[in-house]
Each structure stands twice: as C-alpha cells, then as structure tokens.
Amino acid sequence: MDDEKHSSNLRIQAVSSNKNRRQMCWQAIYLLIIFSASVRFAGNIVGGTGIEDLIDESKSLVLLVDTINSSSDPAVQASLMRGMLSGLEGRRNIPPPAGWPDLSERLAASDDRSVRELSVQLSQIFGDQSAMQKSLETLSDQSADASARRHALRSLLSLRSQDASSLLESLLDDPDFQIEAIRGYAVVENPTAPSVLLGRYQQMDSDQKRAVIETLATRQRYAQELLAAIQTEKVSRDDIPVHVARALKDILGSRFTAVYGEVKSIGADREKQIAKYRAMLTPSALAKADASRGRAVFERTCGACHLLYGDGGVVGPDLTGSNRANLDYILLNSVDPSYDVPDGYKMVTVLTIDGRLINGVVAGEDDTKLVLKTAQQPRVVITKEDIEERKLSDKSIMPDGQLDQMKSQEVIDLIKYLQTSQQVELAK
8 A cells, every 4th residue: 555655656746847847848948039039129129018127138148047047957957058049149248147157156067068068158158267268178178079179169269269269270280170270260360370371271172272262361461461372373363262352352452453363243244154155055065964073063163052952051042943954044143143133142241340351141130140151151140249341232142253163074064963853973
C-alpha cells in the first residue's frame, strides 16, 4: 500500500514538474516577443497608449533576467539568452539590466556549456571587461574547441575589440580561421592589415586572395595600399573583380581610375554585348558544351550570391524557378543586371563612422540596426548609431561585365548549366 502511495506521489510530482516547465516555456516565449517588440519599435511608442511600460527595452531585459534567474532548466536559460542576443545583435556597451551581474556569476558556473558561452557573450555586450578577457583567452587558446574560438572571435570583432584585431595575424596561420581572419581586418581597422595581407598574398589560394582584395576595398587607408600594389603589379589587375573595382572607385575616385582604367558600364552598349554573346552561344556550341564544367563556373562566379537547385548564396534572387530556358532572358540579366532591378535587390552603400564602406542589399531593419546581405557575407549587422552615410543606388549589387571576365568556353558551359532542368554532377 505504501509503495502504491509513493508511486502516486511521484506521478503527481512529475505532472506538476511538466506543468511548471510548460508554464515557464510559455512565459519565456511571451517575454521574447515583448523584448523583440521593444527593440523593433524603440522610439516609436505613442504616449498615453498604456503600452510604453510594456514595450520598453530596459524593462523587458529586467523581466528576462528575472525569468532566467528563476529557472533551473539550462534549455530555458539558453533559449532566453539566445533571444536576448538576437535582439541586441550588433550593439555594444548596453547598460546591464538589474540583476545581471549576480546572474552571470551563477550562469558561469553552469554545467551546461551553451549556458556558459551565451552568458559570456551577453556580458560582453553589457560592457563587462572580464567577459571580454575570457573571450580573448579562449580565442588565443589553440587547444580550445574551434567552434568556441570562432564564437569568441565574432563576438569580439562585433564589439570592435582592438585586442582581437591584434590576434588576426596569428590566426592567418590557422587553417580553420584563415578566411575569417582576413575578413576580420575589415570589421576593425588595423594599420598593419595592408602590409600583413599583401605580404602573404602570393602564397595564398584563389579564395584567400579574393578575400584579401575584398577586405582591402573596405577602407580608404587599405584601398590606397591595394592601389599601390596594383600599380607595382604585386596584385594583378585581373585579380580585381568588377564589384571590387566599383567600390575602389567610390573610395579613391580618379586616383583609382588613373591606375586601373575606367570601370566599365554596360548600359549604353547593352545590345551590342548581347549580340556578341548570342553569336557565340549557337545551338551547336551549346550542344557540345559541358554542363558539369558550367556548374563549376557557376559556383566560382555566381554561387556566392545566387541559389540554384538549393546550392549557393542568398544575396540575389533564387535562380531555380527563373526563366532560364530563355537565352535572351539569361543574357539580358547577365550582361546588364541593372537594366531592371527590383527594389529589394538595389544596392545600398553604407559608410560607417570609423570609415568602413559596405555594399549590399537590405536583409532587415529596425530602429536600432540595419542588416545587409553582401557578396562576402550573408548577414552584416550595422548599428544605426555607427552609420555616417547611407545611399540607395539604382544599380544591382551584381556587377556589370561578369561574362567579360570569363573565357569563351567558360561562358558557353555556364549557359549550358543555367539552362538545365535538374542538377548535374560537378566537374572534377
């Protein structure tokens, strides 16, 4: 009889525990919705509506801290902190909400690794120097987990850490971090970046070289050094993609075109260019073409921005459902991508207060931040207080003259691949 009573009590406790957990989860979801609203509508609350106190970022943060503190479930704690990080993405030096210093000490002792790492990231955003130092130690520790080091690097760079920037040169020797380290020099200005990157340039592979070129085209001081390297043929003119040439012209003006030449604009010459490629892309030439080789060309030249059959980038439109069987459609959009640009794909140029130039298309925006998709990164978060100038262009982010950079057979193979109706094997 006692065993049955004990078993019954255990079932009641289990039901009660599950009920409490469900209530906590619903409360967490509710609080994250309120916090998201407080970030999205900050500064746009109509006085006297009675919702000012509800949709208030600082008060929402305090509620979230209280809820995390009252939970002993690592999954709930981690979910709430991920929501906080999402809402505060790109921002720095936010005053810590009441209760956070004590809570962060408790979370730092958690058995759950995700809880520990997320609490450190939040503490950094709240200006905690000890949390910054902890991330620097993780980044410097070559025996630490690569994922943890990568999180530390991204977090530190987003907070404009000069100490993290000073570690980038050593990370160039680590195969897991080479590309990310190169691009890190764009986020935080470092006077040694041009000499470090150009000094290693000849030993780099094609992906690394492209990352160097794109990084050095983000800041005036960098761009001047890149121009000097082009002038002395340390960097080949052919290594400069058209979209980078466009950015360098924006930064350096006539100094760039005096060395590089004019950045070609296709618009006025559109019909002549289309006729040239139509003559090249005859039915017999396409019949002999290799779609597998064309896929390799696509991945090298188009895949950073466009999806096709589920592979590729998300900066430009997904080409899978487009009118690819129509040669004229392909040629018009390849030869003159700015001929008819939907608003969602017009290029936005942002100059930050610390001199960084970023070109991309808008992926999202609220009252505190602008999110761009660029050819290099699918998500670049810029806080609005860091924006000095913002311009909307009538041009597509896809540069003119892409086909001109290819050999004739590469163009034919690429068009063959674009006209396929299903995915093909990638050429080896």
